[in-house]
Amino acid sequence: MTKRESLIRAALLVLVLSIIATLVVLDRTRGDDRPSAVPTPTATEMPAKVNSDPPAAPEVPAPSKTAKPGDVIPTPPPGIESIACQKLQQSVEIRVLNFNTHRSYGGIGTVAAEIAAVDPDIVLLQEIDRFKGSTGNIDQAAYFAQALGMDHAFGANVRSGNGEYGVAVLSRFKILNSRNYLLPNGPGGEQRGLLGVGVEVGGQEVRIYNTHLQNKMEGLREAQARHVAGILANEVNPIILGGDMNATVNTATLAPLTSLLVDAWSVGSGPEGTGPNGSRIDFLLASPTIKPQQAQVLRSSISDHARLYADFVVPAATDCPTQPRGTKGNQKR
Template identity: 45%
Template sequence: MAGQAGSHRAPAEQSPLLLILGFVLVAGLLFGLFKVVDPGGGDAEPTAAIVSETTTSATTTAPTTEPEAKVQQGLTLEPVPAPVCEDVQVETEITVLSYNIKSARIGGGIGAYLGVIANSGADVVLLQEVDKFRHTSNQIDQAGWLADNLGGWYDAFGANVDYGGGLYGTAIISRYPILSSENTHLPNGPGGQQRGLLHAVIDVDGVEVSLYNTHLQNKIDYLKVAQARAIAPIIAADDRPRILGGDFNSMVGDTPLSTIIGGAGMTDTWGAVGIGSGLTHPSSNPRGRIDLLLHGGDGITAISSDVLPATNSDHRAVRATYAVDGVAAKVCGDLYG
C-alpha cells in the first residue's frame, strides 16, 4: 500500500492578482459613496443638510442658520436708498399777553397773577407796573419769580423808576429764549413819571421776533404824544417780525396811538381779528380799550385776539395769537422712495 501515500494534495495558494483586483473594486465603491455625500469636497455634511441649504438659497424669505455668504450665493441685493431730508420753512403759533399787574398789590398777590398767566396759555407776557425788590411788594423780583414759577421761563426787566427800596417798570417773560434786551427811557416832563420802551428779541424755533413793551404817561397828553413819537422810529427801523404791547393810556384814533401805528407801520391786532368787546379798563366795568397788542413786519400774521375775564388788577389782560413764518423744520422723504 506504499504506492497510495501521495493520494491527498495540499490546497492551492490564492493568486495575488485576484487580491489586487478585489481591493481596487472596494476602493472604487467607497470613493463613489464619498462623492455623493460631500460634493463640495469639504467636511462631510448629512445629506439632509445639503437639501436644506439648497432650498434656502432658492427662497430668500426662508429662515436659515447658515452664514450670510452662503445664503446670498447667486442673489443680487439692491441697496436700500437713504431717506432724502431737507430743511423747509414752516410757521408756528405763539400766544402773547399784555397785562398791567399793578405791582400785584391787589387781587390776591403775585400768586394769583401767576394763575391768570398760566391759565391763559400764553408763550410770552408783556407786563406793566412791575416791582423789583421793593419793600411794598415783599422785596420780590416779580418778573423773575413769575418766570421761575412758570417752569423756568426767561425774563427781562426795564427799570424806569428807583424808589421804595427797589425798582419799578416793565418786564417781558417768555417761554422762548430771550437773546437780548434793552430799555429806552422815553421823554418826560413836569408832573410826569419816567416811562420806557423795553425791547427783547426772542428765538422762536430759529426765527428772531422782536417784542416791545411800554406804559405811556397817564393824563398828560403832550407827554404821551412825545413818547409815541419817540417809539415809532425805533420800531420802524426793526426788520424783524415785531409785536408791541402795553398800557397806552389812550385809545385807537387818539394821537398817541395813531402816531405809533402810522409811524411804525403797525396793525391793531384786536381791530383786525378781535373777539368780544376788546375793552380792558377799568376791569370791574370796562369802558376803554387802552391795553393793546400791535403787530407788524414781514413773517407775522394775526390769528385771533380777545380780553381775559380776570379782574385781579384794575386792568384786564389782552391776548393774541400769531403765526410766525420761516421756522426751520427738517422734512424727510419716504424711506423707500
C-alpha cells in the same frame, strides 16, 4: 445751539451718511464687475508674428479697491445744507398776553395763576415792582418767570432806594438779548420806558417790545409814542409791540404806532374794554408779516386792567441761520 439748528445738523448728518453709503455701494459694484485679469488669447487669436521676439505679457489691471476705514470720504453735493434747512423751516403759532398787573397788590400768586390760565408763549407785563417794600421786596419778574417756567427780562424805569418799578417780558423762548429805552419825560411826569427783547421764533429773531405810556399828560404821552415809533422804524426784524398806552385807538397817541404795525384786535371778539374805565387802552400790535388769528379780553380778579391776549402766526424764516443765535425754551406750538 438751538433746537432747530440741532435738527438741521442731524438731518444733514443723516443725508451725508446716506450719500457716502450709496457711493461706497456703487464703488463696490463696479469693482465686482471688473475681471481680475485680461484673458490670454488662444493660438488662433494670436496675431501673426512680425519678428522672433516672444509676445509681450498681457497687462494685468490692479484689483478693484473697496472703501475701508480711513479712506477719503466723498464730498457731499453742494447745497445739501441749504436744502435740509429750507425743508425744516416752518411757520410758528404763538400766543402773546399783555397784562397790566397793578403791581400785584391783590396777591402775586393769583396774578401768576391768571397768567397761566391763558397759556401764553410770551407775556408783556406792566406795573412790575422789583425789591419794593410796598410789595414785599419781591423781584416780581423773576417770581413770575420761575412760577411759569419762562425766561424773563425786566426794564427798570423808576428807582427809589433799592426798589425799582417798570415793565417785564416773559418768554417760553429763550431771550437772546434785551435793552430798555427811557422815553421822553417832563415836569410832573413819571419816567416811562420801552423794553425790547429778541427771541428766536421759526428760525428768525422776532423783536418783542413792551411799554407803558404816560397816563395823565396827553402831550407827553404823544411824544413818547412818537419816540417808540422812531425806535421801531429802524428795526429790520419782525416786531410785536404790546403795552398799556393809556389812549384809545383813534387818537394821536396810537397813530404813529398803527402806521407801522397791525392792531391784533382786527380779529378780536367779545367785549374789548381793558382799562379801569372800560376803554380799550391796552394793545397788541405786530408787523404786517405776523398775522393775528384771534384776540380776546379776559377780566382780572386782581388788577384794574383786563388781560388781553392774541394768537399770531409767525411766518417761516426766508433764510437759514449761519451761526447759533441762542437756545429756545419750551416751545409748545
